[in-house]
Amino acid sequence: MNIHDIAKLSGYSAATVSRVINCRKYVSDNAKLAVQKVIKEYDYVPNDVARDLSKGKTHNIGVVMPHTKHPYYTGIINGIMDAAFPAGYRIVLLPSMYNADVEMNYLNRLRRKAYDAIIFTSHGISLEDLVNYQTYGSIVCCHDPGNYKISAAYTERIDSYLAAFKWAKEQNVHDVSILLSRDFTLSATSQLTRKAFSDVFGHAPSNDLLRTGIVTYEDGYASARSLHENNQTPDMIFSNGDDIAAGARQFYLDNNLPVPMLIGQENQLSGQLLNLPTIDHNFHEIGRLAFELAISDETKQVSVESKFILRNQKDCSDS
Amino acid sequence: MNIHDIAKLSGYSAATVSRVINCRKYVSDNAKLAVQKVIKEYDYVPNDVARDLSKGKTHNIGVVMPHTKHPYYTGIINGIMDAAFPAGYRIVLLPSMYNADVEMNYLNRLRRKAYDAIIFTSHGISLEDLVNYQTYGSIVCCHDPGNYKISAAYTERIDSYLAAFKWAKEQNVHDVSILLSRDFTLSATSQLTRKAFSDVFGHAPSNDLLRTGIVTYEDGYASARSLHENNQTPDMIFSNGDDIAAGARQFYLDNNLPVPMLIGQENQLSGQLLNLPTIDHNFHEIGRLAFELAISDETKQVSVESKFILRNQKDCSDS
DNA sequence: TTAATTTCTGGAACGCGTTTCAGGTCAAGT
DNA sequence: ACTTGACCTGAAACGCGTTCCAGAAATTAA
CATH class of the missing domain: 3.40.50.2300 (Response regulator)
Structure with a gap:
């Protein structure tokens, strides 16, 4: 059952049926009624793919x-x-x-x-x-x-990154671990993070404290473990998500280790629950x-x- | 530029072009080469909508x-x-x-x-x-x-609901508040919740302690406030999400009130962070x-x- | 050397709605 | 009475790829 069938059954042309369906001008009341009757009778609906193609x-x-x-x-x-x-x-x-x-x-x-x-x-x-x-x-x-x-x-991120790192500096932290989704070379956002860090601290972030490919709570947990296993003891972790920060925190808690200060991102519920400083990227x-x-x-x-x-x-x- | 143009340019028919594109049998090497050449030359790609329609x-x-x-x-x-x-x-x-x-x-x-x-x-x-x-x-x-x-x-929920309420009963709770997404009348899941509760506790859940339309952390927070403002002091809140439970919990904390026991659902990160009993619905x-x-x-x-x-x-x- | 297959190929129909255009009607304007 | 313009209508083309079917050519089988 297509528009041509309706046309035949109603005694009008496909063009007119199309006009009726689309509520176009230039259709007589008679035509409209006749077409609508047939459409109703046969429970016809037009084909969206054909319409899209057209x-x-x-x-x-x-x-x-x-x-x-x-x-x-x-x-x-x-x-x-x-x-x-x-x-x-x-x-x-x-x-x-x-x-x-x-x-x-x-x-x-x-x-x-x-x-x-x-x-x-x-x-x-x-x-x-x-x-x-x-x-x-x-x-x-x-x-x-x-x-x-x-x-x-x-999102224009630079100001908030600067603000975050400035605040970090005010807390007198020295060893900031940065957890990123993608490497500096691949991601402009990661580059921006580095730039902001460097601007505030006067030197590039430490590679020993850097972890990439970090996306989830579990990744955050694993990052903290990795840091620990490499004898790294950051006094702050700057992560690309509150959940990630929460994961890192959990590792320290689970192992009765002191939890470094944390900065999250995304303003997620986990950050809210843990009162983490965060960055909302809107x-x-x-x-x-x-x-x-x-x-x-x-x-x-x-x-x-x-x-x-x-x-x-x-x-x-x-x- | 469509398949017919390619047909003309290559000296073959649209049918043959279609066969080449779709790697069908019954195409001579000559035809295949000629068609592929034209396709490449004109950087032709077929139209997906037409294909879908067809x-x-x-x-x-x-x-x-x-x-x-x-x-x-x-x-x-x-x-x-x-x-x-x-x-x-x-x-x-x-x-x-x-x-x-x-x-x-x-x-x-x-x-x-x-x-x-x-x-x-x-x-x-x-x-x-x-x-x-x-x-x-x-x-x-x-x-x-x-x-x-x-x-x-x-998800076959009844067993886990029963298990949850049985555990609740073991904790000697008496006033269980239930937070639901939709009312009993509208949702089979809600009905199941009620049935499980009744089976375990021997009576239907209290309407005074029931709240519906609850979906988010914020809703959970508001529910707790609503309970409090109505002088309801549940000793347990059974909610339809860990986030929701977390929201309710936060209300009590913010107001220096004792936090009732909580059961969440969905096995969310918030539940993990707060160690809530939860129900994973897979x-x-x-x-x-x-x-x-x-x-x-x-x-x-x-x-x-x-x-x-x-x-x-x-x-x-x-x- | 036939008969029977298999391989190629293209015309035309099909899936289906939209739109253009030409032809016709009819009422309002001069 | 004549022009103008708004209103109706439908045939045909268009958007575009797929597939059926028929016919021709080339193999293979007998």
């Missing part, structure tokens, strides 16, 4: 995310969804695991018109590739693209903005500020 | 979720994704807010072939509606459908199973056991 638009936005565990991504996703839903767009989850082939595959699906636009919450392939693929559709990334001409919604807002950019024709960059949050300082080391 | 399949699975904040949904989503990705399916997020019109709209989009199947992590419309819409595509729900003929992947596995059902032709029900988890009991009331 219109050249799917109302689907692909959202590429390296993994799903990290709240960074769920935060952005929520922001995107909250903006996409009222606008009549759907979001398609595209897990990438930072795999270049997989990401390329998604870009090609953009070319193939499977999505109207694609948002990279993060990406393993080069920014240059992303920029080049813009010929085939709207692409948005979620970090500062520097001089590259590409739409981006991201991911929900980033998601909203990314969506707006995705469906707009302009190529532009928008950013929001992140905030270093010092909670009322109770003791953080108790269980 | 094949009558989108490889998209719609996943309806009432809201995005609750880890119940993110857990299932992760399970679905982990299964869908290797199978070449994508998942489309469909927020519903338990709104019947919205959910109906998604069901209609299934009819309209926008999705190959649809998974309801939860639903506001009647199970009967869901059952009826199966004519139009594969539908999976995530709770025990009773006698209704519909595919379902869900949502990741539910997601996996739901996906398998979604792409299979059979209509069947599968369930997994949930587990009551009693952690090593440290004191839960400190900060």
Whole structure:
């Protein structure tokens, strides 16, 4: 049962049926009634894929995310969804695991018109590739693209990082362990972290106290163990997530070791429960903005500020 | 640039080009080479929407979720994704807010072939509606459908609920507050909670100690306040999420009130941090199973056991 | 050397809705 | 009475890839 069947049954043409369905002008009352009757009688609904093909638009936005565990991504996703839903767009989850082939595959699906636009919450392939693929559709990334001409919604992190490290310095810490999601060489965010640290402390962060590939509570726990096993005793751990900080803390507690000071990120519930200083990167807002950019024709960059949050300082080391 | 253009340029027909693209048999080496050359030269990629239309399949699975904040949904989503990705399916997020019109709209989009199947992590419309819409595509729900003929992947909760309440009884608690996501009348899960409670305690849970519509940490906090303001002093709070329990706990701490015993659910990080007894509903596995059902032709029900988890009991009331 | 396969290939139909365009009607304006 | 413009309508083209079927050519089997 398709639009042509309805046309035949109602005695009108497919064009008229299409007009009725889409509430277009230039349809007589007679035609409208006749068509609606048949549609109702046969319980007809139009095929969305055919419509998408015809219109050249799917109302689907692909959202590429390296993994799903990290709240960074769920935060952005929520922001995107909250903006996409009222606008009549759907979001398609595209897990990438930072795999270049997989990401390329998604870009090609953009070319193939499977999505109207694609948002990279993060990406393993080069920014240059992303920029080049813009010929085939709207692409948005979620970090500062520097001089590259590409739409981006991201958090301006430097001030909050500086604030965090300044506060750290005021606490008279000397050995700061930094836990990162990705290595300095791979991630602009990681580079920024290093820069902020260096600016405040006057020297680069120690490699002995650095751990990368850290994403979850469990990773945080393992990092602390690794530090301990390498006889490193940082007096502060700066991590890229409250959950991660919580994991590290747990390792020390479990082993009756003194817990270093902790700074988290993402303003997660764990941080709230443990009263950790944290950095809120406003991911929900980033998601909203990314969506707006995705469906707009302009190529532009928008950013929001992140905030270093010092909670009322109770003791953080108790269980 | 479409397949017909490629056909013309290569001197072969669209049918042959299609065969080359899809690596079908019955193509001569000459034809293959010629077509591939033109495809490469013009950097042609086929249109996915046209292909979907032609094949009558989108490889998209719609996943309806009432809201995005609750880890119940993110857990299932992760399970679905982990299964869908290797199978070449994508998942489309469909927020519903338990709104019947919205959910109906998604069901209609299934009819309209926008999705190959649809998974309801939860639903506001009647199970009967869901059952009826199966004519139009594969539908999976995530709770025990009773006698209704519909595919379902869900957690068998009764044993863990019983175990939890039995443990509670052993702790000699008398006034158990129950915090639920949805009212008994609306939710089978809520009914089960009540049944388990009644079975163990020999009487129905107190309405004065019941709160519904509770989903987040903040809701948990508000519930505790509400209980307090109504002069209710439960000696245990049974909540539908560790985060929620954590929220309730925080209210008591903030007001220097004794913290009742707590039982959480979902085995969340907050529960881990606070050493809460919890119930793990195995949502990741539910997601996996739901996906398998979604792409299979059979209509069947599968369930997994949930587990009551009693952690090593440290004191839960400190900060 | 036939008969029977298997391999190639392309025209045309199919999946299905949208849109353009041309042709026609009818009421309002001059 | 004549022009103008708004209103209706449908055939056909368009978006684009897949597949069935028929016919031709090349092998293989007998």
